[in-house]
Amino acid sequence: MDVNLNRRSFLRGTGAVTAAAVGAAAGLRLLTPAERALAAPGGAVKLDILYIGAHPDDEAGTLGALGQWNEYHGVRAGVITITRGEGGGNAVGLEEGPPLGLLREAEERRAVAYAGIEHIYNLDGLDFYYTASAPLSEQIWGHDSTLGRIVRVIRATRPSVIVTMNPSATDGNHGNHQQAAKLAVEAYYAAADPERFPEHADEGFQPWRVGRILQSGAVGSGPLGPDGPTIGYTPSVATDVVFGTWDGTVSERHGGERWSVVKTWAAREYITQGWGTRAFPPSDPARISSQWFTLIDTRTPYPAPTSGGLAAIQGAALQAPGGLPLGTEFYLETPGFHVLPGSTVEVVAHARAAARQPVPNATVTVEAPAGWTVSGDGRLGTLAPGRAATATFTVTVPADAVAGERFSLRGTLSTPRHGTGTVGEVVEIGAPVRGTLEPLPEIAQFREWTAANRVEHLDSLILPLLAIGSGRSRDIRVDLANTGDVPQSGTVTLSVPAGFGVSPASREYRDLAPGATDAVTFTVTNTDPSLPTSNRAPDDGRYPVEVVTTYDGGSATQDAAFLLVPSLELVKAATPPRVAGDVDESEFPGEVIDISTRWEGEQAPASDISGHAKITYTDDAFYVYVNITDDLLGFVLPPEDTKRQRRTDSVEINIDPRGTSANTSTVFIAGIFPVTDDPANGNPPSFHRDRDNRQGPGPETAPGMQVASRVGDPYTGYTVVAKIPFDVLPDTLDPQHVGFNILINDSDTQDKSSQTRIGWSTWQGVRADPYRWAVVTLPELAAKPSAPKEPVLPDTAAKSVDSPQSILQSAGDNVPLGGWRSLGDGSVEVLSASAAAGGVAARLRVRRAGTARIFVWDGAAVLGRLDRDLAAGRHTVTVPLSGTSDGAWLLVSLENGDANDAAAYRL
Template sequence: MDVDLMFIGAHPDDDTGVSATFARYTLDQGYKATVITLTGGEGGGNATGRETGRALGLIREEEERRSLAMLGIDSPHFLGLNDFYFTLSAEETEKKWGGQAFVCDVVRLVRLRRPEIIVTMWPGPGTHGQHQMAARAATLAYNYAGNAQYCPELAKEGIAPFSPLKLYYYPPNAETATIAVPTDDISRSARIRYADLKNVAQYNYRTQGWDNSNSLPAKSANPETFLLVASRVPTPEKETSLLDGVFVSTPTSPAGLRLEVQPVSYEIGTGQANDVRVTFTNTSRTPLEAAQLGLNAPKGWQVSGKPTSRTIAPGETLTATFKVTAPADAEAERTPLNVTYSARQAGQSISGRSVTYVRPLPAVVASFTPTFDIAGYQAFARETGTDWVIGAQATRLPLVVGQTTPIKVRVTNRSKAPASGKVELTLPAGLSVSEMPGYTLKPGESQDLTVNVQVAAAALPAGRQSALLPVSVKTGNFEDAANAYLLPSLTIPRLTTAPAIDGDLSDWAKSAVGQIGPADLWWRTKPENEADASAAFKLAYDDQFLYAGLNVKDELVACNIAPDDIKAQLRSDAIGVTVDPTGESRDTSTTLMAAAFPCTTAGFSARGFRDADAKQGVMEDTAPGMQVASRQVAGGYDIEFRIPWAAMPAKPQAGDIIGLNLVMYDGDTKDARVGANISQSGLAWAAFSWGGKQALPYLWPRVTLGQ
């Protein structure tokens, strides 16, 4: 039952990201691979529609089987977890999936199938919440599937522990990858390029919108990139295959020998000795003579604890604990420590290496307090020893334009002496601080400081209503970076006379106004000009409803959605209105995300619905009392929304601050096929890109309900 490679993902089509690589290994190199998909069967969700339950889940399982069969993989596993609406929250996913019991289901399959190599997705914020949890389950399985004390209930099933040898993530970007597997050469089994085979396999996923004839042949053949996160075998400095060190020998090291390295802590103090534990196991059938371990650190670092050489019998393990000390002036950045072994096997010299990372920190450090999702990932990474990976995960700071926003900075004294001083903020133009608080710390003490940051409208780039700008906080030579998300704000009036929802904006004189233009791009291709895609909007409310009206400039209004196919606004011209009625939501489960197509194949009459929140579907079913109306006008269209507070998870009161974003989708395909995804551009009042969805409520604009 053993397999060589295992991919662990959340959805049936997630394996498409590694399908060319898996085809290379399974079809043409004779290795065995399998896939674990956490969703499917009992619950199905759809990127081009709403959640539809068991029937869709079963269809997607069959799509997965057909796709994988083309790659030489005939043993997928489906855990049957609910594939619910789109979310960017790992925390919401864990709650929907009933806690972390599903992790032991993954561990069970890892122990049963015994993969040498696990490939999974990115576990941190910035991607689909279900992807994050699939990757975290894969990481836990890599770490603990070999520990009989982990998921102890599995012992009753007679399943023996098993430790995989390598763990890979999809990196957030190709620049952080450690290996790139080419896809532009020809599969000798399929007799087409691996990139084309990947697209053919993807074509099976009809329920996810992959059945696009325009995808064949592949427009490009980019390498598939992976980040080596953890390894229990020696690896070459530059990998050329996921199999290196496991089934493929490096130039100097036989395949399969075990070499593991783990620092006691990723973050270490400068001038302080820190333990790095190394184990080397002889998995061969012959003794290894004069075996010795070493550790190489950067120039100026101190290393002690090198053991004497000795013979290691087959199955025997050599261990060593090195003491590593970073100099007092070491940079506070991720630093590689290279561990080596050398020995003689049957008279031949062999050697290998592995790498770990540490980050030296000075006596006093200051860092921004992260948002809950970043903090949750950081805690997970520390637990699993993968915290060296999170350097690409900057803290998020939501700041409101035109207002003062308090942010938290934690200062920690890591030394054995008292410390005092002030932190220094580096801010872009338009952001300012009236006064920086000071700190006084005992040895080992931490203190939370509140810094009030003012954001002027001048901080926004020309034409934009929102912005993402870098900020940093510094103590001494230590600096912590963050991303400041500048959010627009507006106070909207309380109406005594409601506008008629008829597509005519002439009765909106008492509303608050704003605009969205080509510079407010968050999705795909920037429009050519305001005539191509832009909108002037109006907002107001009363005791029963929230009102939104938009005059949309669009030179080509697409009406290719059928009246009975009202879902997934990103497919064509559409407007979205996302509302967080409490202003404190952490995910979309406590929001209402309304949308409307301005027209359908039946003519110019708006059709409204909810999408990507906890109650998806046409408005008549999911938001009783909601109304939409549209009217074609010169240069585009007008569209109106009346959204009932009663349909929302909570009802705000006058004076409350809510989250509210307006999103515009534009598709300029003339005579588009009915139902086709023609999305070309996405604009938004707060224009931050998250995989095609506006699903982070704490980064929506702030709207005050006027008295």
């Protein structure tokens, strides 16, 4: 059968095959249900749900819910993946960069096919390395370009619900994940705004109002078992709205297995990430969990979260029982998130009838918590199809409301004929003046973002944190802002725990004008150096602090914490230690450092994994000695694969030259492997820089750095010695404040995975948060002015125009490759194609000049490729082949600048 597939022929009813056809658990599926009419008349494919993540595999946790919604309710989902994950590890081969990205795309397509998902939009963003920094992710991806492409895909696919990741700057949240979610939130609003990206209309993609946006996951606790969604989730923030869908539902499509098992099958497709052996869930239904979804925002009414496993999408993608007609909008709007005690607030209820369904005799009511008062007229009359109306209410906040508490205002839209719909709007009690501990740079940026996008409710569960070196002092700033309407005066007090001192005891501020800001500064000292540091201390190493601010008539308190990090004054070496396997640690002057504290993975006894270290320095280099006790040697990598050190036994040395880095793009990180599979050269150690200012093989990225090791025989562990010249660091040293850490990865298996991680300054997120590292001083080193080196980051991402999988999908669903600009439907067409001597001969019609990438692809491998710049007109090309083309596809992408088109032809 010949199938000539481009966007135009697709929309005219020619058979369509999407890239999801390339695989499922049972193997190749070239012909799928996508050959049905996938597109809505006159437009691209219509989706119900769109998941937005950063990497292939980010959606894995949601596939149980998405799959059963698809199987039993016909809900069609798609996935936006900003990167192809080419910066991640590879547990099965040596591919990295774009070739790894294309492998990971194929894994993702196979995985999501279990849930009936056929539409994946990889946006060609660069996956550079693991980071906890959303600002760095934004810098690398480009904000406006990436947001514009997400909005284009939303407008093209017209989903009713967006599901995304956690946008909050909470501890340990992957920076790529956070930035992807932030962009998803922005896109939720921008896609509906005709003034944002108006050029999309010229491509046929009109503004689109998504009904709801959800975060996959929740913070709190939820019950196990089939009744979990109806019992309900208990969120840590009481005003969070959390829906549940039980993963234990049986899938008839998948032979009667539960979706919890099917979801695990899907996860095992992500084999490059080491997920191929992921454990299966419990078989006992009472122990099977639910997938939880937290409401971020909504334009549509939603049922009670405990009404069942469909509540997350009812009212938006599915009709809610007893609810308003599907497509009806209803939401509340307040002037701001914070409300002052005793104030009055104007609350506007917005209602809009669905495009084809009126809402007769509509009435709105608003309910507030006990002690609050509400007044207003909620009669809206009849809303004609597509018509919007508003009702305004005045809400009075009690004078004794406590600053910092959150409350939900509840709105209900009723109509005698069609039922009711309810929504909530969260507000927080503010204070005229509230002192806040100076935020870390990434937290400050996040808070500015929440205010700019009117999603301040997402700024929750972010405890303000500042690090202090053990036995050291630092200045602490408290920021003040007057949010009231009269000048304020008062005091700020910093209440610190035992073992810390603060000077002075309090600070005054006077005559702070409405809308004005100010700050006061304290000096805090750790007066008891015997206090445990890092996560050796209770509460994951957080020492609680209170910032108490008084103002005329009251006071407000902010909870915060100090992170007590190790501190060490280094002893300069009179003679540089030898960098040799037989070096004795007595050559290293100074204190012994315990690096045996677990920070990730399985708890293990000292005989399994433990160690100590010593650090010294000369005028031009650090010298580090590490001695590790280990019972089993993990997989020994060949020298060419000694990178991404978390996969096997290795040592990580982390250095922040001036102790001020916000993320690891301005630090030095070396991963040292004590042994390699290189018998011809004596199986020597190897080192590689990763996730830092200059990644790559050690000899190239850190010239002059030296490593040596001794591996026990019989194996009982190893020692590593390293010399790190100061001139390979990304900046000059501040001798009074250098961030330093030593971390150990321990593997007891041969599957390129580590089970336990220990180290010196140990916390969740420590690999990516330099402020959590230990502080070392070099008392005999002269200070020099800062001279930072610009980060050298990976700059090559896998591109959709180079992906046969993406080309086949784009040719069928009318969404441009990578979310880039549409070159114009029918800009490239395959008129005919057939096997020729040693290749495939094809006749193409090109209406706009560009670079054509022509593939012969059998659904699993590229059999031939030809790249050619083509002018407008007809062309005959021959693609050389490396195998038979029977049953394969001829796929063409045409790219001109940032615009593209795609075509496909079944041979």
